[in-house]
Structures are given as structure tokens and as C-alpha cells.
Amino acid sequence: MSKDTLPESHDSHGTEVAAHGDPFADPGLPAHEPRRTDIDERAAKRAERQVSLLFILSMLSTVGFIASFVIFPIDKIVYIFPIGHVSALNFSLGLTLGVALFCIGAGAVHWARTLMSDHELPAERHAIEADDEVRADVIEQFKTGAAESGFGRRKMIRNTLIGSMALVPLSGVVLLRDLGPLPEDKLEHTGWKEATKAKPIQLINMNTNEPMKPEDIVVGSLSFAKPEGLEEDSHEFQVQIAKDALMLIRIAPEDIKDKESRDKGFEGILAYSKICTHVGCPISLYEQQTHHALCPCHQSTFDLADGARVIFGPAGHPLPQLKITVDEKGYLVATGDFDEPVGPSYWERSR
């Protein structure tokens, strides 16, 4: 350090000032103050019981978490002040898991603050690579720390901590239940599967909720449809519409390049699944000049005049097409299901 930066030994009037010694001297540690639990064995015992109680509460909460899965049906709604109406299952799972984790954390903090050694230990900086002597010293310090923490000596804390830590992962095991039941063949079919030639299902306009006629759909337009009987206020609506939603377009028949696709339509009206075959976003952008439909999520583009072939983007399949015709009253109807699964690919998909 330059002498210029050190304090001067004379003040501005030339009077000698007292020597300051080392201006950066280590002030040392303040005197150690023992805690109540260091000097009062009853207070230490009380703290030990409090820590154990927190770990026991954690165990009980984990058991409550598991019990919630068994007790509460998935659709049970309850009123809880001041939150309002909530799913009893979700509320109970969140509460019990939160309490279980909180109690482990609070118990550990309380243990450290009241019972573990709180002696300040200054440590000098040293080279990063430790020699054998330092390593032996670290191991010795670790053993001393373990002994001072009381982990071996305070058996009640140790056992309840091990119990609570061992139980908490069971919450994750129980959550695996939500992976089931297996979907079986549900992914292969949609709500249109009930349609037959003898008992067709009408296409219902999703905006007007009315059955659709060919004359309602002009060339260049885009409309959306759902199967007759699927009501928006039904419990299953969101699940079903995610598979059943249709995108209806009308193209001049001579502009339809794919013959099979033209045959599945009615007078140029084509009904494609609205669910993108990439990861299942609803498609809603249609360019009438090019007959391209664009998925807003990752820009997969399908040529609806050519069997909904993928012409751009990450989608792996064309959009499935639903065969449509008209019933005796002139309404558009489906007479069967899509001939392949709608939406994204999945592991067991056979087509």
C-alpha cells in the first residue's frame, strides 16, 4: 500500500497526532453470548420437544396428503372462506403437502437456532487444493460438527427427522395415481363415433348452436362445428370438444386436388379436425386464396385443398377429415368417426 494512503502523523496545524497503529486491524469477534438452551437443560429439552413436534406434524401432514387422495373425489367442490369455491382435493393436497414441507424446514431452523453449537469459527483463506493435513482437519471438524449438532445424541430429533424425511417422498408416489387409468382406446375415437349411416349425427354450428345446411357455407368461408348433443354446459364438454371440434370450409370442387378428400366432402364442403396434429392447438387461421390453414402455436400449415397435407412446420400428420353428407332434411351430417386418431401422435398410435 502506498504511504500516501496511510493516515498522516501530523494534523493540518503541524501538531503530532496519536499513532493509529494498523488502520485495518482485525477487530476480532464479539464475545460469545450463551443462549438460554446452552445454560438451561430444561430449556434445551423443551426446544428438543418442539423440534420433534414439528417433525411429527410433518409426518401427520404427509399421511393426510395420502388420505386426501382416498377421501376426496376429484369433482368435489367446497366453499372455504375467504378463498371461495375450490376443489376439495386440490385444497387438501396443497395444504397438507405445504404443512409437511414447512414443518421440516421450521424444525430444522429451530434446531439449528436453539440446540446446535453457535460458536463463531473464524476460518483463514487458504489455497483451493487442500493437503492431507487439511483434509484430516476437515474430517475432524465434520465429526465435531456432527457431535455438536446432537444428531447422534438427541435421538428423538434424529428419529423424527428421519421419519418425516422418509415419509414426504410418499406424496410423490401417491401422485403417480393421476397418471392412470390408462386411456385404452379413447384416443382412437371421438364423439363422432356414435354416428352411423342409419343414425347420422348433425353438425352443429359452434357460434349459433344451430344445425348447418350446405347453403349456410359459402365458398371461401371458415366455420366451426361440434356434434349434435354435445352441450356447452355439460360436464364433459371441454374434454369432448378437444377431440370433436370441426373446421368446415367450402372450396370450388374443381380446386380440390385430392380426390379422396373431395369424396369425403359434400359439394366442396370439407370437414377437417380443428385440432393440430403437432401438439393439439386449435387451428383457427384460414387463408381462403391459398386454402391454407395455419396453426397459431408453431406455424404448422396445412393445405386443405390437398387432403390437409402438411406444407410447413412441425406437424407430423395431415389433419384427419370427417366424411359428411346431408340427411333427408338437408342438414349436414356425419355417418361415422374420423378414420384416424385426431390430434398429436402418441406412443401407441397404430395409424
Ligand code: FES
Ligand atoms: S400445435 Fe400446431 S404447430 Fe404446434
